[in-house]
Amino acid sequence: MEPNERVAAAASERVEDAVDEISDDLVGFASDLVRIRSVLNHEEPAQELVRERLEALDLEVDEIRADEVPGIEDHDEYVERDLSYEDRPNLLATREGADDGPSLLFNGHVDVVPEGDRDAWSFDPFAGTVEDGRLLGRGASDMKGGVAAMIYALEALDRAGIELLGDLSFNTVIEEEYGGSGGTLASVLAGVDADAVVIPEPTGFDSWIANDGVSYFRVTVEGKGAHAAETDAGVNAISKLLPIYHALEELHDERKTTVHDELFEEWHEHTVSLNLGTLGGGEWVSSVPDEAHLEARVSHAPEETREYLRETVERTVERAAEGDPWLAEHPPEIEWFGWRGRSAKIDPDEPIVRTVETVAEDALGRESHAKGFPGGIDSRFFVNETGTPAVCFGPGAYNIHGTDEYLPVAELEELTLALALTAMSWCGYRVTPDES
Numbered sequence: 351m352e353p354n355e356r357v358a359a360a361a362s363e364r365v366e367d368a369v370d371e372i373s374d375d376l377v378g379f380a381s382d383l384v385r386i387r388s389v390l391n392h393e394e395p396a397q398e399l400v401r402e403r404l405e406a407l408d409l410e411v412d413e414i415r416a417d418e419v420p421g422i423e424d425h426d427e428y429v430e431r432d433l434s435y436e437d438r439p440n441l442l443a444t445r446e447g448a449d450d451g452p453s454l455l456f457n458g459h460v461d462v463v464p465e466g467d468r469d470a471w472s473f474d475p476f477a478g479t480v481e482d483g484r485l486l487g488r489g490a491s492d493m494k495g496g497v498a499a500m501i502y503a504l505e506a507l508d509r510a511g512i513e514l515l516g517d518l519s520f521n522t523v524i525e526e527e528y529g530g531s532g533g534t535l536a537s538v539l540a541g542v543d544a545d546a547v548v549i550p551e552p553t554g555f556d557s558w559i560a561n562d563g564v565s566y567f568r569v570t571v572e573g574k575g576a577h578a579a580e581t582d583a584g585v586n587a588i589s590k591l592l593p594i595y596h597a598l599e600e601l602h603d604e605r606k607t608t609v610h611d612e613l614f615e616e617w618h619e620h621t622v623s624l625n626l627g628t629l630g631g632g633e634w635v636s637s638v639p640d641e642a643h644l645e646a647r648v649s650h651a652p653e654e655t656r657e658y659l660r661e662t663v664e665r666t667v668e669r670a671a672e673g674d675p676w677l678a679e680h681p682p683e684i685e686w687f688g689w690r691g692r693s694a695k696i697d698p699d700e701p702i703v704r705t706v707e708t709v710a711e712d713a714l715g716r717e718s719h720a721k722g723f724p725g726g727i728d729s730r731f732f733v734n735e736t737g738t739p740a741v742c743f744g745p746g747a748y749n750i751h752g753t754d755e756y757l758p759v760a761e762l763e764e765l766t767l768a769l770a771l772t773a774m775s776w777c778g779y780r781v782t783p784d785e786s
Contacts, residue, residue, distance in 0.1 A: 364510040380498035384487035385478035393524040396460040413439035416536035444519040451516030451778035455544035456500035459526030462489035490757040492750035496550030503769035516777030529689040534728040546702035550744035558742035560722035562649040563693035575640035584638030588631040591642040597670035613722035652695035694730035
């Protein structure tokens with residue numbers, strides 16, 4: 351082993367020992383976070399807990415509120431909500447480097463999806479307890495464990511006497527589960543950035559380096575109401591909607607066989623999808639329905655544009671309506687609404703990707719793979735807005751968005767070590783003298 355390698359090995363060992371020493375505090379903090387029901391519009395208590403922990407590390411914490419970011423309402427991914435941002439800040443804190451090494455940003459969301467039917471859980475959805483080596487509760491995997499790990503990675507570095515040469519920043523955000531516009535988008539537009547970004551989403555210690563774009567749309571068809579006893583005097587909107595429904599099903603089948611990206615299909619069934627999520631029509635069983643609608647989620651690959659996808663969907667609806675005299679006079683209405691996100695992709699050979707994969711393999715003994723994620727992730731905001739390489743890298747996903755979510759404590763500790771070593775490798779470091 352060369353001298354430099356011996357120094358690096360010794361420093362890594364010091365960090366590993368430090369993670370072991372702080373394990374109880376790490377798990378305690380993650381447990382406290384999980385106990386907070388930080389669903390949409392209730393994120394403040396979780397952010398306050400994060401703030402306290404960051405300040406305990408002698409970091410100055412700044413707040414970023416979406417409604418104070420100039421021009422955000424005009425951004426094509428901004429989703430307007432009838433919610434106030436006054437008590438729902440995003441947080442930013444930075445440990446300045448000792449030299450001019452590359453900077454690194456850890457970004458993580460504190461919001462969680464609702465727990466659903468509590469009776470379906472075998473434990474309290476916000477238990478925050480540890481049983482059989484597992485941290486239990488909504489958000490344990492997605493992604494309060496990741497938030498705890500990225501903060502305690504700095505704690506481990508400090509305890510090990512490791513001083514980073516580049517800046518290490520922490521950005522905890524709201525609204526990721528609802529599109530991210532009030533969270534990471536607002537943060538990026540407010541100037542949050544670094545030379546690279548790592549987001550500890552539950553990736554199974556793989557690196558997500560690409561994501562699909564996602565859009566929601568609604569198709570509404572007009573009919574003609576009538577009494578059920580005079581059915582033929584009306585026009586049933588549901589029956590007029592069905593050909594459109596089937597045409598969109600066929601579009602899904604066509605696209606999943608013609609749109610390909612190996613980053614997705616090496617790990618998932620297909621690259622893109624079109625999901626028909628809701629269908630409704632009519633208000634009374636004894637009336638001919640005068641309106642019907644469907645709502646759908648459609649995704650597009652990184653090589654496609656959202657504009658192209660919208661044109662494809664709209665053309666499909668128009669063709670399905672062709673030849674129907676009623677629809678010719680009453681064309682279907684298409685509305686693009688709600689959550690929408692652009693696709694993004696970085697090169698598997700980006701240095702930050704190689705860094706996290708090397709750490710996973712060398713320090714954790716885990717083979718890490720570059721993958722595409724078939725949905726929206728916050729890394730896209732950095733890639734698309736600033737050109738910053740951003741990668742998601744975190745623990746396993748254990749019943750996320752479902753019942754009985756949990757995270758193995760061992761993986762929480764592994765992630766903390768991996769993030770600390772990633773910061774060392776990326777930012778550069780020096781070992782402070784042992785005063786003992």
